[in-house]
Amino acid sequence: MQRKLLLAALVAAAPMPVLAQSGDTVARSLAATCAACHGTEGRGVPQAFAALAGRPKSDLVTILQGYKTGKIPATVMHQLAKGYTDQQIETISAYFAAQKN
Numbered sequence: 436m437q438r439k440l441l442l443a444a445l446v447a448a449a450p451m452p453v454l455a456q457s458g459d460t461v462a463r464s465l466a467a468t469c470a471a472c473h474g475t476e477g478r479g480v481p482q483a484f485a486a487l488a489g490r491p492k493s494d495l496v497t498i499l500q501g502y503k504t505g506k507i508p509a510t511v512m513h514q515l516a517k518g519y520t521d522q523q524i525e526t527i528s529a530y531f532a533a534q535k536n
């Protein structure tokens with residue numbers, strides 16, 4: 436009887452923190468695919484790749500959508516941007532906008 440109660444309490448307590456954490460983890464792992472070129476946390480690589488950290492979310496969304504739709508010509512980014520849904524582009528842009536450069 437007591438074990439059942441404990442189990443019920445654990446199940447009831449679990450979802451909130453787990454959900455909050457998984458959202459952040461999704462954003463981080465999506466953004467991690469950009470780090471190879473744009474630097475850790477999008478801080479940029481001097482004289483090579485533009486910094487993304489701390490730039491307004493709406494600017495990043497506009498640029499990434501521009502690459503995705505082909506409105507902005509690119510060597511690499513148009514290929515990459517096509518691999519993300521609109522929702523993922525929102526998530527990634529919000530993530531970098533929140534990082535300090």
Ligand code: HEC
Pocket residue numbers: 465466468469470471472473484485487495498499508509510511512513515527
């Ligand atoms: C293979 C290297 C590479 C990866 C990985 C990469 N980028 Fe880029 N990024 C570039 C290059 C190169 C440019 C310059 C445009 C071009 O020629 O494609 C660029 C340009 C950009 C720009 C425009 C910067 C500006 O100031 O105009 C944004 C925004 C951007 N990338 C976001 C991202 C995001 C978000 C990701 C991860 C989803 C990402 N990039 C992953 C190489 C990369």
